[in-house]
Amino acid sequence: MSPRQPQLTREQFVQRFSLHRQHQALRPSHSRLKLSAVLIPVVERADGLSLILTQRANQLRHHAGQISFPGGRYEDGDQHLLNTALRETEEEIGLPREQVEVLGQLRDYPTRFNFLIRPFVALVTPQQPLRAQAGEVAEIFEVPLAAVLHQDNHYAYRIPLYIYDRVYFIPWQQRNIWGATAGILRELADHVQPEQRLNFRPLN
Template sequence: MLKTPWMDNTSLQQPAILAHQTRQSPMRPLSRHWLVQRFSLSPSYHYDKRVIQRATDAIRREGSPDLRPAAVMIALAERDGELHVLLTKRATHLKHHPGQISFPGGKVEESDTDIVETAIREMEEEIGVTTDRAHLLGCLAPLPTVSGYLVTPVIAFVDADYTPVLDANEVHSLFEVPLAQFLRRDAITKQPFHVRGNTYHIYAMSYENHLIWGVTAQILHALSQQLSLN
């Protein structure tokens, strides 16, 4: 698992989520069949240029010559015709960003044949959930991060009857969110946060008692915009 694939190695003030965002609005169930058709027919969504610029500036300040390739897995389980996204809460003892919400993922290893294999391997290592290329939906555009990674989100379906086996060194807990929650209008919005005396705006949303923000929320926002449900 990446130590810092989506945030600065500094103390951050988490964004305050507006109260109206925590209320769950009526939503339509989203099935695997619906998603396959919608994703296949939708043009790729490009990330916010200002977010990309911030990552580029941070990398330039660090003097990093190259972005290191990495992948995260957007794993989808279907139950009763409705897709759910698997998310993890990082272990609370981790030095970097303990307890934050993320996708399973990590850097590309030399043994990985491609970015898809990285995402599949990392998911199995971190949460014990497996999939294969036959259940692959596709990938979102790679996203540069302030810590010098180029993260490719891989989307795949997993068996809804999976039995998780969490790596306690990496993962505190695993939970699911209906995909439709992320596709509600204005579900994911920009919120202010502070680092090194500066205020930045990042994507964030709340779900039950979880705050989903940073690159995780940015990736989910990109997916929602590509599907163009709203």
């Protein structure tokens, strides 16, 4: 971790998330895409803020084995995409909505698989061990928030793909965060630390 990128405290993270304006960009309309939502769960530990992530089960038909946020597709009974994120989070990792403090949301994130993901950023206070949903989630794990939000730790492969001009990869120990998860984390990093927006390591 770079010395010029100190680890944010809970108060600093909340302040930066709340005060900075989101970067605007032209994106596809909602009508052509299937709605979904994810939770970006941030938990305060003794050594700093951590991000809770999941690894999808290997037997899943789509995105098997990939690292993701808890979340999923909007259902009619949800009424609001926030309810989608909270419902899916409780189902996938056993975190009740009463232990989730939503700070706000990032821009809707369209994918090349015709989904529109709405990411909700939240501080969470688990009161019990988290529980992986059988058949859907292979593992629940945490990474230091500062490590995945530090733009110098982001790798970018430039490619004309859908509406994006690059794909991000964020390595952490033996894992590789990529795809929509890395893209959303990149947008959170740029939102919280806009002074570092241009930092990444090109792969081509």
